[in-house]
Amino acid sequence: MILHEKIAEQLPAWRERMKALAKEHADVVVDHVTVGQVVGGMRDVKALVTDISYVDPAEGIRFRGMSIPEVLKALPKARGGKMPLVGGLYYLLMVGEVPTREQALEVEAEWARRAEIPDYVYKMLKSMPKETHPMTLFSQAVLALQNSSVFAAKYHEMKKDVYWEAALEDSLNLTAKLPLLAAFIYRMKYFGETKKMKYNPRQDYGMNFARMMKVEDKKGYADLARLYFILHSDHESGNASAHAMHLTGSTLSDAYYAFSAALNALAGPLHGLANQECLAWLLDVYKKFGGVPSRDDLYKYAWDTLNSGHVIPGYGHAVLRVPDPRFTAQMEFAKKNFPQDDLVRLADLVFEVVPQVLREQGKAKNPAPNVDAISGTLQYYYGVREFDFYTVLFGVGRALGVTANYVWARALGWPIERPKSLTTKMLEDIVAKAKQAVN
Template identity: 30%
Template structure:
């Protein structure tokens, strides 16, 4: 049982073979690199191993061998334990892990002051990255395990404080900030909007969003960048900052923000009484004009993203009369009929609906969606950095990343 702040057991809990038979084979890794594969962003090129998650074309995301669709009813703390420790854990183990985080939570007056001095005109993700830098200065240990837990523990207050500063809200009171008796996501929500505005509906929506974004294989851009920086023996904080800057791009973490904007634009143009035929025709018009159909298609999946399916079901059950939800549900059925003319997978991915769910639940500030994404993705990112630095290759760690580039006369 994880009953203290000792983190040495982390490195002994990565074997997930007993959790589920759904562990993919590495297959034939005798890959032949051809000229056609150059300048394609390493897409599909094997470069390493990942112990926390994988994606299959048919079932999508798996945490430690479990399909995400089988995990939706577990608590955030159970899934954090699964990703971080390698098992869903007994109630006492999960409680012990949660207590470890609670013991390490809280921000110093120095860090709070530094955040309060951040300019409000910068992008929220730049502010979030800066706040992680402040933690690097304030709480360095030089130990990847300890730094991972420290950052994960402080992240809810860190993210909430950054958003409140950026929005121009009053700083949190000491009493609010020091209350660590609630769950991980509940604490973030209350720190973000205050106890009076923190509705059950809002908390539940953020919980689902949070659980679906912990990890997504080892090769997505933010994860790859963070681990590449760590391979040069940068500390955990500096590596995560690089990963968060990668996540901030519109082709990656900011896609959920663009997904909501896409739904809003079509709703504004067609109106709440739009028919499926009108929606399909509008998508077709945009498609013909080579405009991006945000939230549809996926590089790996050959079905609707199971994370999207979970959120669509949640939205339909909890916000059936919300105009944004109605439009998103129509896009779910109509957009693939257009996108299929070009994409091998025309179905919805998680970005098609995640922003709409947050907006329907009362948090319509799309500019902060990527911080919520980053808060969740810290779970997998910190754990994967620990693996590559401390556990891979029998504890020797992954060498510094050094892919080969071929000279091209330009």
């Protein structure tokens, strides 16, 4: 299998690099941690290592050193589509090299042969109450698949230096099944359809997902699915879902346990709800004005939103100081494929107006749009209008990045994560000593 071969070739050099850091430079100070960071969610504390992706404040996310425009241009395209094969992106994340078309298709073929879902998983999903949230169903289904974990089955007989091989098997098996799981949950939850999903080995990851979803323009939606999964695949290791996967995996839980934990983090409103809130805000604007408002009307409405104590969702980013290139890629997709759609026109107008309003207000460090400012709008155009399903779509994409990180964490022997905690009194004592030192 191509991914196994490529990772095996690279491992000796990577292990030597990590060994040198751990043995020769263990006492080198990496970061200075403030009280504000300790009580503020550990924001920006440099405490995790990943070579899969990095968020450049000036350019946005980089996958294996490549910017979003570079990735979208370099990766092999799907047959009959304009967007890259998702299998090519997975190869890039796992191996760190741009694949040939044949290599990308080999990953796609691996997914096709691993995609079948056991009957008991379907039965479990169908037994759940109708009101069950789709993310609950998704996480439960992933946990149910844990019965087939290669890592769990081989754990007691494996040597540590081959943990990554079983981790890779689990990661391929898991990611292969996610489009079917997501599409089945969508059809069952919102349309009462419980027919088993089948993966077509002659179609790629994106087209298979589009074919199984209840959308009319399957070709167009397949390209959106490819783009969406690629853009949402990874975002460093500090975000809640990626960190949950890393933390759980560090205990040597298998990929199913770890990814279920990631999904549970993603289900939290502060992490996975933003794209829904952005679309809801756009629809509220559209409804209030009976269509796309004028620039002046939108300017006033944006100020009214802020003055009422609310935020304008989709604008601002913890790291970026420029428009999120994931936003830009999706906006370009929309303008090329359905430029006259009212919500696309509105989203574009918001992009022109809201950053100006936020700069005038003076509170936002970065008034530019993030990925959530447009992603829901594209789903809405193709007919996927069930807001609470959007986080499931996010989860399918995020699986690509977090499983790549999971495989490499096992390959490099990352230990169990165990930070030290303090009491409030200890923190207060630290502050008091710091004040005395100044005086």
